Amino acid sequence: MNNCPIEKISMNENAIHLALNIISGKWRLKILWEIYTNKVIRFNQLQKNLDGISNLMLTRCLKELLEYKLVDRKQFNEVPPHVEYSLTDLGMSLCPILRSLEKFGYDVINQTRNN
Amino acid sequence: MNNCPIEKISMNENAIHLALNIISGKWRLKILWEIYTNKVIRFNQLQKNLDGISNLMLTRCLKELLEYKLVDRKQFNEVPPHVEYSLTDLGMSLCPILRSLEKFGYDVINQTRNN
Numbered sequence: 622m623n624n625c626p627i628e629k630i631s632m633n634e635n636a637i638h639l640a641l642n643i644i645s646g647k648w649r650l651k652i653l654w655e656i657y658t659n660k661v662i663r664f665n666q667l668q669k670n671l672d673g674i675s676n677l678m679l680t681r682c683l684k685e686l687l688e689y690k691l692v693d694r695k696q697f698n699e700v701p702p703h704v705e706y707s708l709t710d711l712g713m714s715l716c717p718i719l720r721s722l723e724k725f726g727y728d729v730i731n732q733t734r735n736n
Numbered sequence: 737m738n739n740c741p742i743e744k745i746s747m748n749e750n751a752i753h754l755a756l757n758i759i760s761g762k763w764r765l766k767i768l769w770e771i772y773t774n775k776v777i778r779f780n781q782l783q784k785n786l787d788g789i790s791n792l793m794l795t796r797c798l799k800e801l802l803e804y805k806l807v808d809r810k811q812f813n814e815v816p817p818h819v820e821y822s823l824t825d826l827g828m829s830l831c832p833i834l835r836s837l838e839k840f841g842y843d844v845i846n847q848t849r850n851n
Contacts, residue, residue, distance in 0.1 A: 632769050636841030637834060641760050643844065644752075654747050690847040711843055718836045719752060725833055726751030728826055729758065732805040 643689055644715070644722075648674055648682050653708070656692060657716060661707045691715065758804055759830070759837075763789055763797050768823070771807060772831060776822045806830065 644650055648671070655670050656662055662670075668679050683706065686692040691712035695705045708715075759765055763786070770785050771777055777785075783794050798821065801807040806827035810820045 632834065633838050633842070634765065636838045636845065637759075637765065638841070639844060640837040640841035641756060645756050645760060650749065650752065688848065689844050691844075711847055714843065715840060718833070718840055719747065721833045721836060722755040723748050723751045725830060726753070726755035727748070728829065729754060729804050729806075730751065732826055733803065 640718075643691070644719070646682075648678060649686065650719075652679070652682050652686065653691065653712060653715060654719070656706050656708055657713070661705050663703055663705055667706065686712070755833075758806070759834070761797075763793060764801065765834075767794070767797050767801065768806065768827060768830060769834070771821050771823055772828070776820050778818055778820055782821065801827070 644653075651671055651674075652667070655667055659666070659670075664679070664683075668674060668676065671679065683692060683694070687694055689711075690709055693707050693709050693712075695707075697703050697705065759768075766786055766789075767782070770782055774781070774785075779794070779798075783789060783791065786794065798807060798809070802809055804826075805824055808822050808824050808827075810822075812818050812820065
């Protein structure tokens, strides 16, 4: 049975709920994943790839992800000027967690389907 | 930089959202963690340990966790009869995910606090 160290029994719910809050929500997960799979991506391309997201919503979500230090923003003052987004190391550290959540979700689907 | 295998780019959002849905919610996380730390626990003790949860809410949450196959329920027809709850292997598999979410939440708190 896959086990966690019992002696460290305490669990910081606030930290877990913060993490859940960051990942939940309709768009943040999609945005993080889109930036991740493109490594570096511009705002317009991001909006194009995210079917149905408004300019305002994408701007707001990016602002939140920047504040959480999950996303990096680079401004290029060329002609025309543009901005590129990429994941920070902290943002990248989310990737294996998403994989484990994905696998857990699959396992639940399979187990509940078999009965 | 901590990295995920790029070649497996797709992500099953439904599976992730199912996992997030199971973990989120005010009580399920607390219930899972309480059962985990006690290994085996009876309903009354569980309710006592979960400050403020009603009988109805605990019954409903346990029903959901049973349906998701995360919790096991054993009936003892002794005098007096009683029921014991424990985590299934699937429930136990959530434990390291909660740890990783907890760490991620801490990292975000620390990074945002340093700036």
